[in-house]
Amino acid sequence: MTITVSPTPKSGWQRKLTKLRKNPKLFIIDSKAAKTANLAVAETRYRWQQMGGFSFVILAFFSAVVYFTMIASVRYETESRVQVRDADKPATPNDFIPVLSGSNSLGKADALLIRDYLYSNGLIVELDELLDLRGHYQANDWDLISRLSSSASQEEFFDFYREHIDVQFDDMAAVLSIKAQGFTPEFSMALVLAMQAASEEFINRIGHAMAQEQIAFVEQELDKSKQTMKQAELALLAFQNQHQLLDPEAQGAALQALINQLEMDIVKVKTDLAVKHSYLKPYSVEITQLDNQLRALTSQLQEQKEKLVSDDPKAINETSIAFRQVELDVQFALDAYQAGLIGLEQVRTEAYRKLKHIVVIQPPMLAEDPTYPLKIRNLITIFIVLSMLYGVFSMVIKTIKENY
Known part of the structure; x- marks a missing residue:
């Protein structure tokens, strides 16, 4: 009598190992993980197909998310x-x-x-x-x-x-x-x-540029005023040298004083002469001397008056007018120069005030x-x-x- 011994049934892990040895590719394909992955891929592909062109929007947006x-x-x-x-x-x-x-x-x-x-x-x-x-x-x-x-x-x-x-x-x-x-x-x-x-x-x-422009302009005008003042002073010196006078007005005052003195001397001589005529002969020596003195004083008085006032350009009155004009030119130039100096300081101050x-x-x-x-x-x-x-x-x- 023959006794048949049935093989011991294999466990699940043993069957999987045997299948892995015989056909690894089939083992992977039939595995639960592979089936789950295939199902997920199929589902994803289906969803992408359902979305159509909007999938490109999702991809682009996902790229932006990755980038940022x-x-x-x-x-x-x-x-x-x-x-x-x-x-x-x-x-x-x-x-x-x-x-x-x-x-x-x-x-x-x-x-x-x-x-x-x-x-x-x-x-x-x-x-x-x-x-x-x-x-x-x-x-x-x-x-x-x-x-x-x-x-x-x-x-x-x-x-x-x-x-x-x-x-x-x-x-x-x-x-x-x-x-x-x-x-x-x-x-x-x-x-x-x-x-x-x-x-x-x-x-x-x-x-600074604006301030320098303003200051440069005022300095230029100041230089012009200075040159004008120098020219006026030279003209005054030339006038004084030409007429040999330092101050015609002072000279005129001196002449006027001399004229006044001469007139007083003439009055005195005339008085003495009138007194002498009362008790001396007309041809006496004293009367003759007084007459000569009177004529000399009168001539001197006339000469000094002509120097002081006449139509002659060299007369003191004419010279004083010309001198006063030259002196006014000097004074005007000096005032303009001084005003320029004050203006320059004002411009410098104003330029500083305008700085930011x-x-x-x-x-x-x-x-x-x-x-x-x-x-x-x-x-x-x-x-x-x-x-x-x-x-x-x-x-x-x-x-x-x-x-x-």
Whole structure:
């Protein structure tokens, strides 16, 4: 009698191991994980097919999410707030409410000039030499999209700089806000400080230029007045040398005194002569001497009068008039020169008063947290734009299919 021994039944793990040895590929295909993965892939493929072209929107949006969350380089922003003031005018409470006070002392026009200057190409070149802007913007440490291309032209470099600064003037507060972005907080702060210093240097340079123009004009007029005064003085010296007179008026006064004395002497001689005639003969020696003295005094009196007053150009009266005109010219030139000196000091004082300076209301501070990119806002914007483009594209495709 033959006894048949049945094989011992294998466990589940033993059967799987045997199947794995015989046909690994079939083992993997028939595995539960593979079936689950295939089911998930099929379900995903079905869903993508159901979404159609909107799947490209999802892919693009997912790429944007990856970029902004894992790749995009962060940027730090530093801000400074300043005001422009006159050099000689202190701050007053009304200056901070110019709309109510109607004050124009805060220099709105100057602030707008500074704003335009901070965007100018010339300043960008100066800042590049000072801070190496291009080197910072083109560093390989930043992602390709955020940084400036290494082959960027000068115009592209200028535009990149302007995109990373923001200068705004607040009309209500009369405050100029200066903001700058950098890939490091140290760089953004250094850039704002440099822009702030450049602003003050620029506004002072304008003030000094205007002051120098005004002072140069007044100094030029003063030089002309000085030359006129010297010419008038030379004319006075020439007149004095020509007429051999230091002061015709003084000379005239001396002649007048002499004439008065001569007239008194004549009166005295005439009196003596009348007395002598009363008891002396007409041909006596004393009467003859008095007659000769009288004739001499009368002749001298007539001569001195002709020197003092006559139609002769050399007469004192004519000379005094001419001398007075020359003297007036000298005095006028001297007054004009003195007025020019006073005007020069006034212009210098006024030029100083018109100088401006920058008052820092909010100094720049080192940023601790990055400001850009604005991830949530950018992602929402990208999703909305992609959805709108998808909607427009879908409508165009649908219209074409309906018509054709």
